[in-house]
Amino acid sequence: MSEKHISNLVASNIARSGDLSGYYDALDELEKQNQNLASFTAGLDGDTRNRWPTLFEIVNGKTVAPLDFWSFYQFMRDDQRAINYLDFWIDTVQHLNLCKIYVRGLRTSLARTSHYRGAEMINEYIAQSQDDLKVNAQGADVTLPNVPQHHNRDSHASSRDSRSSSMLLDLLMRNSLLENSDPHRLSTFLRGEAAVRSSDPAVNAKIDEIKRRSMVANGSGSSAGGAPLEYSDPNVRISMINPDMVEALIDHEAQRSMDPSVNVRHGHITRRILRESSQTIMAKYFSKESERYIQFTPEIINKVHDALELNGRDDPEVFDEAREFVFKVMEYDAYPTFLIKYALRNVTDRSAFFRLFASAACAFAGFWVGYYLIFYDDGPAHLRGVVTLPFFFMAYFFFSAFYHVDPLLSAFGFTENHLSFFHPIKIEDGYCKGLLRKRALFVLLFACLVAAALSVLFGLVPGHRLSH
Structure with a gap:
């Protein structure tokens, strides 16, 4: 996200997925009362398996793991460090529901x-x-x-x-x-x-x-x-x-x-609660003294200030232009990166770092065993085939870290958790699962080719026993 739109990383409104229950309740209430939204989402349910979900569907809770709203919230908070935008969206949705x-x-x-x-x-x-x-x-x-x-x-x-x-x-x-x-x-x-x-x-x-x-x-x-x-x-x-x-x-x-x-x-x-809600949103996101301040355009800030302070308004349309601004920022700056990191990958950056170390260790083991069998020439030639195993894991860990795709996790339909390494998340989105398995097949094929090439190379080299 561009520097102009990045807010300082501060404590977000949501600490865990359970804290989003109020937001989900507000969405359910809005959907019950807004038949236009219900008919819109109903028309999209049939084709979500053959396309990416839109950002509108994600923020309205119409998607499943790993592209659900909680995953997007984690991404905005931990990766983009622009959680203020999404918190503003949540607060305005809840204000609309209060109205x-x-x-x-x-x-x-x-x-x-x-x-x-x-x-x-x-x-x-x-x-x-x-x-x-x-x-x-x-x-x-x-x-x-x-x-x-x-x-x-x-x-x-x-x-x-x-x-x-x-x-x-x-x-x-x-x-x-x-x-x-x-x-x-x-x-x-x-x-x-x-x-x-x-x-x-x-x-x-x-x-x-x-x-x-x-x-x-x-x-x-x-x-x-x-x-x-x-x-x-x-x-x-x-x-x-x-x-x-x-x-x-x-x-x-x-x-x-x-x-x-x-x-x-x-x-x-009561009406007093509506006024307090709108005033809280303005003080939190439109005041430069606030740590949650969002860099809206001066025109938007002036319109919101005049509507609330001069005209005494508290209706949801006060924040419509600001909501549209926030949505476009997330759609153009955050949404594509979110799809890349959460939909096309099932390996986190932290896991990829450890996989590179594991790949280096396997490479050391493979080359050490291979050169040992060549220069000591103690056994039959087919014994050199044992180097296939360390070379395979070397290639497997390296390419899974490079492409951020683990074939084994993809085969079982899981993705690594960005919050906890030991609690993988089951992939429920069918379109995402299919693409990950295709990429996993490519990674597995590449790993097998590299392992086979190195194994053949070390197997065909003539043995030469070193003498003291």
């Missing part, structure tokens, strides 16, 4: 509130019908037992407010305002740019009310949802809805219902 969970919690609360409001309106209708029956019964001098007496002007006002709330809830649900399967629509909602269209004065008044409530709750003097937009029909108004307004509506309805189970967001992801 989806937050919006899903709002949608669940809205659905439960809408269901409660529907039941409440039915009860009010039944109560009103009983009142009407009571009035008719009193006019006919008939007594009806246990008929409620508490409906007055306040109850009628409450009923109107309940109906307007129910209509607004239904409007929000029908417009799929809290759709979290589409990242763009998710970000639009979190930015407060989602809009609903209504011609009902009661609904518009309710929107204005929750807008004021959200402004009071957040201590904001500005318009929380923005001014209503003009529409060609003068009776129709387009209102901007943001998460604070939805929270205000849910909290208000929960207080009215006196049922805390209506608001199911308690103990789950």
Whole structure:
């Protein structure tokens, strides 16, 4: 990787493969909610045996050993020494998942509130019908037992407010305002740019009310949802809805219902957590004082800073341009080298170093035995064939170190572990396994040819006993 893009080697976020469970959980959650990604990966599953996996598949956990995400993480940390790039990718994926969970919690609360409001309106209708029956019964001098007496002007006002709330809830649900399967629509909602269209004065008044409530709750003097937009029909108004307004509506309805189970967001992801997550990412990777600082372009840094600090955004699209920058750096600088070291090789650099020593030792043994049999000429000529064994191991260790391919490991479908020499990894990628076996066959053939040539050479040299 070029010096411009290399970050200082610091302690990474992940120490072992088990620490990636949170990232994998986030990927699983995103895949469940994003059908586009699911259909994309489903279309690729059938042909992964005949091609290399893409970097997108690797970072999204769609590959197996030795090209799995944990192997790529080790490579970025230990070989490229640019783990900050991959840690940034992981953090932004988890931030996107937090945003989806937050919006899903709002949608669940809205659905439960809408269901409660529907039941409440039915009860009010039944109560009103009983009142009407009571009035008719009193006019006919008939007594009806246990008929409620508490409906007055306040109850009628409450009923109107309940109906307007129910209509607004239904409007929000029908417009799929809290759709979290589409990242763009998710970000639009979190930015407060989602809009609903209504011609009902009661609904518009309710929107204005929750807008004021959200402004009071957040201590904001500005318009929380923005001014209503003009529409060609003068009776129709387009209102901007943001998460604070939805929270205000849910909290208000929960207080009215006196049922805390209506608001199911308690103990789950809140907007404050989203803001803290986005601020943490900016402080960790965009601040020059941070040891995890990534050398983004000034344009990207300024855009992220303005979006978070000036505009108060925390939606996932804030980091989209930075994510694309990081992905391209990894794809062009790290990904090709990763394929060479982890897919086309099953011998590590450390193992290759020891194999060269073993090759030198075998070479010394082979030449010593060969020259001994030549100059002492003690036995029959076919005895010189014993040099084949040390020469074979000499060539085997040398070429396996030179090409970083071990034929024996390839035959059994294993590759050496870059972290532990004594714990080889089983190769699960079929395409990688096939290429390694082809390269292993070449290495084995080359080793046999060299061993045979040296054995024939020492076997054909006439013996000459040295005399004292």
